Amino acid sequence: MKSFLLPEFLVERDENRCIQCKVCITQCGFETHYFDEELGRVMHKEERCVGCQRCAVFCPTNALIIRPHPWNLRPHANWTKERYYDLTKQAETGGVILVGSGTDKPHRIYWDHIVLNASQVTNPSIDPLREPMELRTYLGSKPDALEIKDGELETELPPQVKLETPILFSALSFGAISYQAQESLARAAKEVGILFNTGEGGLPQSLKEYGKYAIVQCASGRFGVDLDYLENSAMIEIKIGQGAKPGIGGHLPGEKVSEIVSRTRMIPKGTDAISPAPQHDIYSIEDLSTLIYALKEATNYKKPVAVKIAAVHNSAAIATGIVRAGADVVVLDGLRGGTGAAPKIIRDNVGIPIELAIAAVDTRLREEGIRNRASVIAAGGIRCSADVIKAIALGADAVYIGTAALVAMGCTLCQKCYTGICNWGICTQDPKLAKRLNPDITTERLVNLVKAWSNEIKEMLGGMGINSVESLRGNRLQLRGIGLADWELKVLGIKGAGE
Amino acid sequence: MKDLERISNPFNDDKVIASCSIFGAMSLEGRKFSGKDIIRAIANMRDRGNGQGGGFAVYGIYPEYEDLYALQIMFQSRAAKDDTESFLKEYFSIAHSEEIPHREPKNISNPPLVWRYFVEPKRMEQRDLSDDDYVVEKVMIINTRIEDAFVFSSGKDMGVFKGVGYPEDIGYYFCLDEYEGYLWTAHGRFPTNTQGWWGGAHPFSILDWTVVHNGEISSYGINKRFLEMYGYYCTMHTDTEVVAYAIDLLMRKHRLPIEIVAKIFAAPLWEEIERMPEKERRLYTTLREVYGSLLLNGPFTIIIAHRGEMIGLGDRVRLRPLTAGVKDDMLYLSSEEAAIRLICPDLEKAWIPKGGEPIVGRLGASEVIHKKYEIGIA
16 A cells, blocks of 8 residues: 655755765664665665664764654644644554654643742751762651660561662663663662662573662563562562553563573563553452562562552552552652553553652542551653652652663664664664663763762752752642642642742 | 631741740759749840740749649630630639739730639540540640630640740740749740731740740651641641641650650761661661651751750751750750850850750759760769
8 A cells, every 4th residue: 555654754964974984874773774786875765764863873974964854734733743644554554553652742741830949048058069968768668656665676667778869760671671771770770879670571690680779570471570580679569550551561572582581581482472451360459469468478578569550540549559458669650651662542641640640649648647658659751850859849759760761871762662673772682783782881871860860959959958858758848830720739739839 | 717827827838937046944953943044045145036926934833733734825815715714614624723924014015815724634535545645635626726715835834935025025024033943945036927926936835845946947848747647737837836746746656765856856867877886777777767757957956845854956967056054953055155154154064066966954864964075063
C-alpha cells in the first residue's frame, strides 16, 4: 500500500561542508544515510530518520541539520498534524501505535506552577558552601514512637536503606537497556551513595557486586527472580504499575533476548519476554499482602519491600491499603513517566500527574496516622533539581529519575526505544550499537548529574534557611502556587502566591 | 467552634513570626525567690521586644494547693466567665477560685479579666484517660469552644502570667514582685505583625509545661503536620505552640528524657554521628530516622520548664543567642549575658552553650551542674 505520509524529519546536508567521510552512515542504526556509488557521494532516505541527532552530533564538519519535516496540511485546531498522522498510519497498518519515553503531550506540569520560598530578615539563609547542609535520607518503615530506657535504645527498627541524596535511578531493565547502560547506572549509584533499580530484567551475574546498591524488582513476569537475586539487594520492589502505561504489561521482543539477557531473565534465548498486565497472583489487596510477606519471609525481614503503582484516580486510597498490607515504601509513578515501549494511546491518556498524586497520598497517609509507616518515592516527570525539591516539599521522601538519567547518558528522546535500535547505545541489545556506550564515561555523566542536582538542592534549601532535607519533607508552607485553580491548590495543599 | 487562628493570626500568615528576649532563673535547691529581679532582667533586654507581648512562668507559687491543677484563665467578657465556670463545675471539683490580683494598668490597655481556679478532675464516667490527659482535653475544649475564654496555664503549683505590653509592665500589673517561686522564665516579644491578643503572648503552656521561645522555625510546616498525625492541632499558628506540643508528645507520651528530646529538636549532624561509637551511632541515627520531622530547623533558642526542671536549648548551628550562668544554687539562662549580670553581678561562670547542647537544671542537681561545667562547688 502506498503510504500517504511524508517523512517526520528532514535531513539537510550541506554539500559544501560534507567531506564524504561516511561517519553518518556508520552512526545511523536506522540506515538513513547511504553511499551512492554511482553519484560517488553520501545520500539519505529521510523516511527512515527518527530525529535522534546522532549523525549531526558526530558529523566532523557540522554538515548535517536534522529538523522536523515542514510538511503542512491546512491548519486545523481539531485535526492536528499528529492526529492526522496517527490515524493515517493506522489506516495503513491496522495496528496499535507503539512509542517509547514519557508522554510528549502538554498535560499541565504542576512543577512549573509552584514556586519556592526563601528567607529574608527574620531568618537567615544559609550558604551551603560554608555551612553544613544535609541531604541524607533513610527509606523504610518507621515506628510510631521509640522506647529508650536509661539511655539505651529498646526499639528495633524495621530495615532502612540509606541514600546520600534523595534521588534514585528508576527501574530500567536489562534487556530493554543495554548491559553497558545498566553497568553505568550501577557504578554511578555506588559512587554517589544512592540506589539503582534493576527493573524486571534481573541482575546479570557479572554485575552482582553492585547488589548492595540495587533495588531488585519483582514484576508480573517474575523475570530473573530467585532467592539469590532477592538477597543480593538493598531493597525489593513489587511492581504493580508504571506511570507511562497504567494497567498495561510489558513485552520484550525475542530479538532482544540475547544469550546474556536470556540467562539473566531465566528464559530461553530468542523468546519473547511477556509481562502480564496484572501480577496473576495479585488480584486483591490481601493477595498483595501475601506477596509482600512472602518476600519478607524469604529474605528474613532484612530488606524493605516497596510497592510501585502508577498514579491513578484513587491512588490515595490504594496507597493506604498498600501501607496497611505491610509495604515499607510506596512508589508513585506519574502520568509523565517514561517507558521502553507502550501503546501511545495509553501513554498519553491514562493516569494522573505525579504532583497531585504525591500530595493526595501524603495527605491521606497523615490523615490516617500512618505516614511514618512507609516512605514515599515519587517518579515520573522529574526533570531538574527544582522538581526534586518541590516533590519532597509536597511530601515525597525521595524521587526516582529515569528519563533524566537516560538523557544524562545520551538519550535525545526520539521515542523509538521499542524498535530495539538505539543509536546512542542505551536501549538496544545490538552489540555494535551498545558498545558505543563507554561505561567509564557514562558513569561519570550520571555521577555529574546527581552531584549537580544535589548541589542545587543544597542551594535552594539554604535559601529557605533549612539545613537538613528532613525539615523540608512535607513542609508545604515553603511552596506557593501560581496560575492554579482553587481545587488544584486544595489537592496540592498549598497556598497561592501572595497569600 | 472558636477560630483561634483568626484571633491570633488575623492576617492569615503561615505562622506568626516573632523575635524576642528570653530569660530563665532557677534555684537548683528549690529556694524560692521573688519575681522582682526577673522583671529587672527581662526589662534590661527591652530593645529585643516591641511591646506586643510579655509574659512569665513561675513554679512553686501555690504550695497550699500543691496537688490541684491551677487553671489560670483569661476572659474577654463576663459571659465567657460564666460559661467557663459552669463548664468547670461540670467536670472538676473547684477547691478555690479567685481573680488574680493586679494593680492599675501602667502602659498597657484593655487588660482582660484573669482568674485562677484550683481544681481536681471529677472522674465519674471517664474512660481510661490519665488525669493529665483529662485536663488537656478540657483545656482544649475551653480554648476552642468557649468564646472569649483562654487558658494561660493548667499545671500544678505553677502559673503563667502574660499579656500584650512590655514584660516589665505585665509583671507590674500582675504584682509578680510579690510572688516567690524557685523557677522563673520570662519573655519579651517582637512580633512582625501587630496583634492585641493576650492569649498569643509567651509563655505557651500545656499542663505544667511552659515554653518561651526566640526564633523562627523554618521546619514549622512539617513539624505541624507531624504533630497533627498524633492528634495535636496547631490552632494558633505560632512556632512556639509547635514546640510545646512536641515536648508534650515526646516527654509525656513517648517518655523520652529531655537529653534525648534535645537531640531530636537539634539533632547532631550526620558527620558527627558517623564519628560516634557504634552504640551511640545507632541511637542517634535511629532518632533522626524516626523523629526527623520534629527537627527544629532555622534559628531558635527556647527555655522549657516544668515542675522541678528548666532546660535551655539553641538550634544546632546557633543562630539565636543563649547565655548560661551559674552562681551557687542558681542557674540562669538568658538571651544576653548583661541581663544575668544585672541581677547577679558576681556570677561564678557565664558561658555560651554549644548549638544543640541542652542546659538542664534539675532540682537537687546543683552539684551536677557545677561538676559538668567545671565550676568550683560553692
